[in-house]
Amino acid sequence: MQNIPLVKKASGDLEPFSRSKFENSLRNAGAGDALIRDISDDLQDWLHEGITTKQIYTRAFSILRKKTPSSASRYKLKKAIMELGPTGFPFERLVAEITRLQGFTVEVDQVLQGHCVTHEVDVVATKENKQFFVECKYYLSTGKNANVQVPLYIRSRVDDIIKYRKTLPEFKDFSFYGWIATNTRFTSDAIDFGICSGLHLLSWDYPAGNGLKEIIDRERIFPITVLSRLTNVEKQMLMERNIVICRQLIQEPDALDFPGLQPRRKQQILDEVNDLCSGL
Numbered sequence: 001m002q003n004i005p006l007v008k009k010a011s012g013d014l015e016p017f018s019r020s021k022f023e024n025s026l027r028n029a030g031a032g033d034a035l036i037r038d039i040s041d042d043l044q045d046w047l048h049e050g051i052t053t054k055q056i057y058t059r060a061f062s063i064l065r066k067k068t069p070s071s072a073s074r075y076k077l078k079k080a081i082m083e084l085g086p087t088g089f090p091f092e093r094l095v096a097e098i099t100r101l102q103g104f105t106v107e108v109d110q111v112l113q114g115h116c117v118t119h120e121v122d123v124v125a126t127k128e129n130k131q132f133f134v135e136c137k138y139y140l141s142t143g144k145n146a147n148v149q150v151p152l153y154i155r156s157r158v159d160d161i162i163k164y165r166k167t168l169p170e171f172k173d174f175s176f177y178g179w180i181a182t183n184t185r186f187t188s189d190a191i192d193f194g195i196c197s198g199l200h201l202l203s204w205d206y207p208a209g210n211g212l213k214e215i216i217d218r219e220r221i222f223p224i225t226v227l228s229r230l231t232n233v234e235k236q237m238l239m240e241r242n243i244v245i246c247r248q249l250i251q252e253p254d255a256l257d258f259p260g261l262q263p264r265r266k267q268q269i270l271d272e273v274n275d276l277c278s279g280l
Contacts, residue, residue, distance in 0.1 A: 008052045011143040017047060026060065028217065029075035031068060039063050065228055070275040073226040077213060078142065078204065080225035081183045088138035092122045093244040095136050095181045098221050099125045114160030129174050132200065133158050137182040146182045148189035154180055155197050183212070220277045222246045229269045234258055246273045
């Protein structure tokens with residue numbers, strides 16, 4: 001019986017390598033069965049005890065990028081979200097765009113009066129007579145999770161805002177909710193408290209089947225950092241202009257008119273964007 005090597009995760013934990021889990025990640029990125037089999041066979045011959053998830057990702061991404069660039073971009077999603085840093089502002093804009101594209105009216109970077117004090121709120125999302133106050137928790141490492149202190153703190157802030165807004169006539173028939181979005185994961189205690197206290201939680205894989213990864217992939221709300229044909233400097237220039245998702249480049253192709261950018265490469269970038277966002 002073949003020994004299954006232990007893989008080192010970003011958190012430092014070790015777990016047995018799962019070929020089926022690895023192949024599912026490739027399938028979710030849009031790779032075909034033949035390519036998945038080729039990559040998986042290649043990796044199987046290369047695996048060794050203590051290999052990191054980053055090393056596995058890098059090898060698979062390299063092969064995908066040569067064969068199917070759009071699948072490579074989708075496979076890169078988790079890493080691409082980490083590349084939105086080092087500040088949390090582009091992630092806030094990503095969450096705002098995700099919320100907007102789900103039918104909400106959105107305001108970002110708001111200072112709201114509470115019953116006791118004022119509060120800075122990353123995203124205020126309104127639909128009909130419902131209003132959500134969204135706090136975005138951005139971490140630079142996939143090994144860092146949002147613990148129970150985060151929802152404890154946000155719950156108190158949201159309650160202070162709600163208490164004040166309920167006294168205002170313009171919000172007479174409104175219902176108010178707190179919402180926390182993170183680019184990594186919540187601890188089990190954080191999830192338990194969120195459910196118990198009525199906070200809406202959104203992380204990389206929570207809620208199950210409707211986490212950040214699933215929403216981005218399903219709705220084609222990819223951050224520009226997934227694009228393989230953009231340099232890091234060009235990505236940063238776009239984010240400084242609040243262009244954080246690929247869809248915005250479809251609407252504003254002239255945003256790619258960087259000094260020295262040749263028309264041929266601009267078209268290649270737009271082709272990659274259109275391929276990623278196909279079906280809209």
